[in-house]
Amino acid sequence: MTSLSIQALVHSPTDGLAVHELDLRAPRGSEVRVKVMASGVCHSDLHLIDGDWPSGERLVPGHEAAGVVESVGEGVADLAVGDHVVLSWFPPCHRCAACKRGEQWLCTGNMCNEHRLPDGSTALSQDGAEVYPFIGVGALAEYVVVPETAAVKVPDALPFTIGALIGCSVATGVGAVLNTAQVRPGQAAAVIGCGGVGQATIAGLVLAGAHPIVAIDLAADRLELARAVGATHAVAGNAPDLAAQIAAAAPDGLDYVFEAIGRVETINQALDLVNPGGAVVLEGLTSLDARVPLDAYTLAAEGKRLLGCNYGSSIASRDFPALAERYLAGDLPLDVLVGSEISLAGAIDAFEDMRHARGGRAVVVFD
Structure with missing residues (x-):
């Protein structure tokens, strides 16, 4: 060679x-x-x-x-x-x-x-x-x-473009739901940031049977795409009545909030939005010097959990072929x-x- x-x-x-x-x-x-x-x-x-x-x-x-x-x-x-x-x-x-x-x-x-x-x-x-x-x-x-x-x-039938996405954004987003958070059917979830990882997270929530699924983003086209992937509700991240819209979408509150951007402001927003006893899953990677100030008392008193998520807690040799098969079966859009x-x-x-x-x-x- x-x-x-x-x-x-x-x-x-x-x-x-x-x-x-x-x-x-x-x-x-x-x-x-x-x-x-x-x-x-x-x-x-x-x-x-x-x-x-x-x-x-x-x-x-x-x-x-x-x-x-x-x-x-x-x-x-x-x-x-x-x-x-x-x-x-x-x-x-x-x-x-x-x-x-x-x-x-x-x-x-x-x-x-x-x-x-x-x-x-x-x-x-x-x-x-x-x-x-x-x-x-x-x-x-x-x-x-x-x-x-x-x-x-992976199977030869898998399109290369889809395989590429499985290699990072899909493995991370779907894995955050199924592996890291282990969301159960009927649990309510929101996703902050509807880029590639956020959209894949929504697809994972659909697979897990979550309901409702609230997409939050600043871009209208990304919110429209989130609905196509399976979000039940879409809310503009800068809406003055953001909390009220989320409360209307999820009357019993949010069991999980997935932060798929990697910004200090939206991490704290996620912690504010999640239910007592619920979990915030950090999928988005921040800059190396980012530090998040936490309301430690509320975090402890309300039993909120902050879950780090690297690569969707995935084992590539197991999860890549499984994701490919779910796509080929029509389960992942x-x-x-x-x-x-x-x-x-x-x-x-x-x-x-x-x-x-x-x-x-x-x-x-x-x-």
């Missing part, structure tokens, strides 16, 4: 975003090289681009992707060339305490936060200088090299979540749209 010359979107701390030609080495050991067929434009990438998660390195953004295995390292056991896969940005190390107790979403042994492959390396370079994959994936590129544990086989299919260069404008909460989920589609 040889290295490939690929087109990739690169973020530089000094030069911003641009498409570059990079070298991608062959897979080795337990790595696979995947031809990316679709890659979502996700808000986590925007955290990098906007400096909320600063890095002094040149990085290829993108982590929500699906594709086809193009080649495999000599140690790969469970994947073969031609397999359709969804990429996971949080592959388990299988060695740390979290992995040993079956909580792979809390793995402390992977290298994703260092933007490295598990052995600490990168497979990307340009003119001999290393370029790094954002959170270990770097999927806004024609090909990626990832560990075998980061590529999960994910097609409506794909707002636009764009080129690699078009991702630059898509990030600008995301910055201003315009449009639905943009997905880069490769030939």
Whole structure:
């Protein structure tokens, strides 16, 4: 196997975003090289681009992707060339305490936060200088090299655009409902923030049998989409009578509020809205320096719970195929979540749209 010359979107701390030609080495050991067929434009990438998660390195953004295995390292056991896969940005190390107790979403042994492959390396370079994959994936590129544990086989019938969404926003949103919160039929829930993760959360609440389901957002088009996904009520987040509208929608109050933005203000809003004994689920990732002032007395006296949710408490090898099957069975209306299919260069404008909460989920589609 040889290295490939690929087109990739690169973020530089000094030069911003641009498409570059990079070298991608062959897979080795337990790595696979995947031809990316679709890659979502996700808000986590925007955290990098906007400096909320600063890095002094040149990085290829993108982590929500699906594709086809193009080649495999000599140690790969469970994947073969031609397999359709969804990429996971949080592959388990299988060695740390979290992995040993079956909580792979809390793995402390992977290298994703260092933007490295598990052995600490990168497979990307340009003119001999290393370029790094954002959170270990770097999927806004024609090909990626990832560990075998980061590529999960899915049915060939699954559209690549849907597979890409399953790899992050859908796994996070649906998983927050089914895995983290374990919502029961008939429980009332609200979702603050109806971007990709928020819409997937609504889809998960429908699966769980929650009722009512209240969508809260500033953008009218996102509220309309939320209703299409399954929200029973939609409320503008800046409505002066917000509390009254929610009370009318959920007369017995809210058992769960899912915060899918990652803002201090909306986290506190969620805590105000949830019932005594209820839970706020934090899905949206904040900037690294965000701190939330809490009304600790009320939190304790009313028995409210604050649940952290990384990656929907998902085990990729279990949940990605299950989500694919639910989509193929018609139980998850994910097609409506794909707002636009764009080129690699078009991702630059898509990030600008995301910055201003315009449009639905943009997905880069490769030939």
